Amino acid sequence: MPKVGPFEEHAARYEAWFERNRFAYQSELRAVKSLLPPRGIGIEIGVGTGRFAAPLGLRIGIEPSTAMAMIARQRGIQVVQAVAEALPFMDETFDFVLMVTTLCFLDDVGISFREVHRVLKRGGFFLVGLIDRESPLGRMYQEHQSESPFYAEAQFYSVQEVVSFMKNSHFEEFKFAQTIFRDLSSLHSPEIVRQGYGEGSFVVLRARKSVD
DSSP, X not given: OOXXXXXXXXXXXXXXXXXXXXXXXXXXXXXXXXXXXXXXXXXXXXXXXXXXXXXXXXXXEEOOOHHHXXXXXXXXOEEEOOOTTSOOSOTTOEEEEEEESOGGGOSOHHXXXXXXXXXXXXXXXXXXXXXXXXXXXXXXXXXXXXXXXXXTTOOOOOHHXXXXXXXXXXXXXXXXXXXXXSOGGGOSSOOOOEESSSSOSEEEEEEEEOXX
């Protein structure tokens, strides 16, 4: 079952995080944008309130939470209420698929990634943004996991684990971007974005669906 309960009850609290941590949010946006394809039809899975899709120019999103979907629609997103494990689209529909801080809430990562592969056109891109489990912020979230209504049931992953999932789902040609190199409380401006991973707490992976 999708873990929508906390998002139905605490949508306003979810939104408040982005206002309170605006420099971290801006840093994450920059990291995603650095690997986002410049053209094509894209969709965000786990679109939430549209905090990423709207400024990045995506107009379609998947979101199981009614409360979150309502806010995303106010931001101009066409929201389809469904789950990542059963995407309601034809094969080879999209040029790219985006998934930001959604991975940790999936019921089945393998099925979800295979669904992404199915709806992507040949040569299309899959982008995943996540808090690296092995980063300082990732470790802090895990230590205080029980205190958060959102992360209490979340499953955090390392970058290498996500790479393995993506390879098993027949993705290739990986690229990485990372940001947030300090504690959130010490950010007084957006962080830089660097290639690679292993230093930043927020990492974006981009891989291509095989054309074979």
